[in-house]
Amino acid sequence: MRLFEMLLFFTSACLLALLFIVNPRIRRSALLLTSGAGSFLLGIHLLVEGYRVQLLFLYGFTILMLILSLIDVFKKQKAVRTSSRIRRVLGRLFIGMGLIGTACFQYVFPVFDLPAPTGEFKVGTQVFHFVDSNREETFGSTATGKRELMVQVWYPAQTGTGQYASFIPDTRILSYMAANYGLPGFTFQHLKYVPSHAYSGAEVSSSQTSYPLILANPGFGSSRFLHTSQAENLASHGYIVAVIDHTFNTFATEFPDGRITTSTTNDLFSPDHDYRTENGNRDKLGKVLTDDVAFALDQFELIQSGQIPSRFKGKMDLKHVGVFGHSIGGATAYDAAYDPRITAGIDLDGGLYRLRDREGLQKPFLFIHSATEYERLKMVRDNRVYTDEELERTGSTREWMDQVTEDKKLELERMREAVGAGGQVLYIDNAEHLNFTDVQFISPIFKMLGVTGKIAPERANAVINAYMLDFFDMHLKNQGGNLMKGPDSRFPEMKFATSLL
Secondary structure (H helix, E strand, O other): OOHHHHHHHHHHHHHHHHOOOOOHHHHHHHHHHHHHHHHHHHHHHHHHHOOOHHHHHHHHHHHHHHHHHHHHHHOOOOOOOOOOHHHHHHHHHHHHHHHHHHHHHHHHOOOOOOOOOOOOOEEEEEEEEEEEEEEEOOOOOOOOOEEEEEEEEEEEEOOOOOOOOEOOOOHHHHHHHHHHOOOOOOOOHHHHHOEOOEEEOOOEOOOOOOEEEEEEEOOOOEOHHHHHHHHHHHHHOOOEEEEEEOOOOEOEEEOOOOOEEEOOHHHHOOOOOOHHHHHHHHHHHHHHHHHHHHHHHHHHHHHHHOOOOOOOOOOEEEEEEEEEEEOHHHHHHHHHOOOOOOOEEEEEOOOOOOOOOOOOOOOOEEEEEOHHHHHHHHHHHOOOOOOHHHHHHHOOOHHHHHHHHHHHHHHHHHHHHHHHOOOEEEEEOOOOHHHHOOHHHHOOHHHHHOOOOOOOHHHHHHHHHHHHHHHHHHHHOOOOOHHHOOOOOOOOOEEEOHHHO
16 A cells, blocks of 8 residues: 555544544534545545556545535534434445445555566566568457567666556556456556656666576466566566567557457367367467567567667677466476577476477476465375366366376476476475466465465565576576575475475
């Protein structure tokens, strides 16, 4: 809750309490003074912090109490009490319920602060629009008919002036984000007030001649914005991080000409499909996402050479390129890492695709799983058979789960190979799937629904960032790597899953 929001709520609570004062003269003066202060705070709040639909009751109550107080003061005759005791009690009860409801709204939909980056560099950010003239768009319509991508880059900045860029500057997509979670379109409009820790368009830091490049991939129905804290942290430690909005696989992407695309790739999947059809469609989607990464890397090579004008000319160390992603974006990171230009990668809780298309990846790769995914993989390792009750609870058939198990066994083999090449397999105790994104900060309701785990969001973020940084430092900068050697008392939540292998 922001400062003036808290003060406004406090004055509203005081107004409710003052209604219970018996002495009319004292009550009249106190209500006028408090409602006047509340209205003053309301004006400052609207000017400095901005309007929020979740606070409508506070706005209306504060203004109404000021109006009623002024009317009461300027009446020439003593007011005649016409309202019944029951009506007064019901009115105060309504006000109390309104304040409780407002407090709940503020708790469930807070204007939060993203965790501050831990590195020494200031952070800059810039957005690129890339058009792949060699690929037709197959998931929807675009202005050119070709595959288009929005890619946001976070990087070490020389200096930072003015205000931080917004966490989600493309505010038109916020209604689509709410719809993606089954909520009314206005629900997330307050996120436009959440700041990042990056400065738009700042110059690249001259502290080093170049910085390793890391490409990142959001999950299904996600967005580049939901990996802001991870990208900022890596950038503050001397990396250039490019997060790709995979068009039509995000909840929404806004392009420079004002077009907005939404998720259509969910049309590939249906409960009527058998497992092999669903798996084949996932591979089909995966190939497009992998090709997006290769194309983005092509573009950064052109930027590095100056063929595409940019402040990043000559600033990227393209001999040390990393990749990471979450969910299907983690699978994309793994699949894209077969590209010889990529040195190492990280999969954040994502099941792999195109497993049978090629041999195992012979380069360092880090897998970080949620507690639930670890338990699922442990069942596969132990050859545990699902009971009829478990199948009914998950809505799956035995045939379906047998095929899932077969693919998971192949995933485990791929993980073994990655460890042999310098990678590692970990999981975070009490973490769930969305703890690997900034969704975990948006609302505590996600923890109540079980899509984020019992671990505190700030702690989950700190643990994930520490291990991502250590792994990339080890393989892209030839430093660090201590966290990859074994359990660390500073991070008891992070467990080594070598028993799976």
